[in-house]
Amino acid sequence: MNEALLRSLTPNVLSILVRRGADFAAAEDAVQEALIEAVRGWSTDQPRDPKGWLVTVAWRKFLDATRADTARRRREDLVDEEPAPGPAPEVDDTLQLYFLCAHPSLTPSSAVALTLRAVGGLTTRQIAQAYLVPEATMAQRISRAKRTVSDVRFDKPGDVATVLRVLYLVFNEGYSGDVDLAAEAIRLTRQLAAAIDHPEVAGLLALMLLHHARRAARTAPDGSLVPLAEQDRGRWDTASIAEGVGILQAALARDRLGEFQAQAAIAALHADAPAAEETDWVQIVEWYDELVRLTDSPVVRLNRAVAVGEADGPRAGLAALAELDGSSPGSANGGHPVPRRAAVAAYLHERDGDLTTAARLYAEAAQQAPNLAERDHLTRQAARLNAGRGR
Numbered sequence: 001m002n003e004a005l006l007r008s009l010t011p012n013v014l015s016i017l018v019r020r021g022a023d024f025a026a027a028e029d030a031v032q033e034a035l036i037e038a039v040r041g042w043s044t045d046q047p048r049d050p051k052g053w054l055v056t057v058a059w060r061k062f063l064d065a066t067r068a069d070t071a072r073r074r075r076e077d078l079v080d081e082e083p084a085p086g087p088a089p090e091v092d093d094t095l096q097l098y099f100l101c102a103h104p105s106l107t108p109s110s111a112v113a114l115t116l117r118a119v120g121g122l123t124t125r126q127i128a129q130a131y132l133v134p135e136a137t138m139a140q141r142i143s144r145a146k147r148t149v150s151d152v153r154f155d156k157p158g159d160v161a162t163v164l165r166v167l168y169l170v171f172n173e174g175y176s177g178d179v180d181l182a183a184e185a186i187r188l189t190r191q192l193a194a195a196i197d198h199p200e201v202a203g204l205l206a207l208m209l210l211h212h213a214r215r216a217a218r219t220a221p222d223g224s225l226v227p228l229a230e231q232d233r234g235r236w237d238t239a240s241i242a243e244g245v246g247i248l249q250a251a252l253a254r255d256r257l258g259e260f261q262a263q264a265a266i267a268a269l270h271a272d273a274p275a276a277e278e279t280d281w282v283q284i285v286e287w288y289d290e291l292v293r294l295t296d297s298p299v300v301r302l303n304r305a306v307a308v309g310e311a312d313g314p315r316a317g318l319a320a321l322a323e324l325d326g327s328s329p330g331s332a333n334g335g336h337p338v339p340r341r342a343a344v345a346a347y348l349h350e351r352d353g354d355l356t357t358a359a360r361l362y363a364e365a366a367q368q369a370p371n372l373a374e375r376d377h378l379t380r381q382a383a384r385l386n387a388g389r390g391r
Contacts, residue, residue, distance in 0.1 A: 002042075005050060006035055007121030011094045011191075013054045014118055022062050024100065025146035028118055030065065034058035035121070094119070095195040102163040103149050110145040111166045117142050119191075120184055130179045163192065164204050164260060171208050182212055202251035203261030209244030210267035213237040225377040229276040241271045262291045281311035298324060298338045306344055314351035321345060342368060343378060350385065359385035 010031060017027035034057040038050075047053040101115040113131075116122045122130075128138035171185035189205045217231035226232075248264045266287045273279040288304035291297075301324050309317020321344065346361035362382035369375035 002046070006038055006054075008191075009051050009054055010035065010121030011097050011119045012051060013058055015094060015097050016055050017058055017062060018097075020059070022059075023150045024152070025143075025150045026062055026065060027058075028146055030058045030062035032123075033061045094191065098163045098192055098195075099159070100149050100152060101145075102159070102166040103152055104159065104162060105148050105152075106145055108166070108169060110141055110148070111162075112169050113138060113141050114145040114149075115166055115188070116170065116181075116184070120188055122179060122184070126179050130173065130181055160196065160198055160200065164200060167192070168204060168208075168260075171211075182208070182215070186212060199251040199254045199256045200258040200260050202247050203258055203264050206244040206248035206251065207260050207264035207267055209240045209247070210264060210271055213240035213244065213271065219373070223373065224380075225373050227377075228270065233274070236271065241268075244268065245271070257290065257294070259291060259294045262287050262294060266291075279310070281307055285311050302338055302341055302344055306347070309348050309351065314348045317348045318345070318352065321348065339368075339370065340365065346378075346381070355385050355389055359389070 013034070014027055014031045017030060018024055022030070031054070034054050037057055038054060042050075097119055098115070101118050102111045106114065113127055116127050116130075117124065124139050124142060125135050127142075128135040131138065167185050167189050170188070171182050173181040186205070186208045189201065189208060193201045193205050213236050214228075214231060216237070217233070217235040218226055220226055244264065245268050248261065248268055251261050252265070266284050269280050269284050269287070285304065285307045288300065288307050291300045292304060302321070305317050305320040305324065308320040321341075324338070324341075342361050343365035346358045346365055349355075349361060350358035359382050362378050362385065366375050366378035366382060369378055
């Protein structure tokens, strides 16, 4: 049984049922039941037309459920509407499905879960394992999301930016359980790029490929984090880098710059440097200036401060950091925390020779770290500086 084939067919089959008149929640349940039957039966006898088989079985599952829940007249109408078995139509409504699963009425976590289920074809159990929550909790989240969007009808184009944010959330989850969410996000973004010609979709795909290319070098054999400057660049995936750069160049040539294209341009400059000391930090600062103009995000300003520190020296970086909010190293935007701000301040103070302040800030950053690997890395940095001062 080809699991990748089933997952690639899921959004098309679901879209066909919705186009025939099934509401989204009922259609998604029917498709999942059809997928279960496929898993059970295709291992020994895969149909000649897998998509057509799934459409036929899913539609019948939907009708069975409808017979139990609706009035006799509607039942008969639906039975009359059942198409004869045969090849599935080639109309592709996948793009509308992306818009539906990233609808503004959904919370980010619900949009991610629904996208992985309806567009990605993952099971509830797989999604729950990936996000380290009980299966029942994830099932409730998906069920609420389906109810929320069941009555949504599109009479105007959906919001591409919302879809891209959802896909980027999936990508940043990385890997857990038996599902590689980073690879899944790349697959879904490729699928979206095939459905819509949009430079920011291309920009996101390029960004994902360029980041993913460094994955093998990001951790040591013991699982500890390896900072970008210390990574073995010989372990980077050059094929993914070349593909990402090619996609990015085509997107930038259209002169419709967006935040994902700018982020991808920064990632491409890192990928282009044969060694860390050869990184073109001046050009990276220029791209961060574009990102600030596009987003005015505190996180972007924080990353820009690192780039300024590399391009113009640590004191210039600390000055850029101070401009972020003029308050303590752990806060910004009127006291709201900015992730990793203390870690950035620690790094810049260390480069400036203030090891006492750097050690304190590394320890502070470790307490705020979002995951165990990052916390351990920052704790080791603080211990390294403290040990050096004790000699």
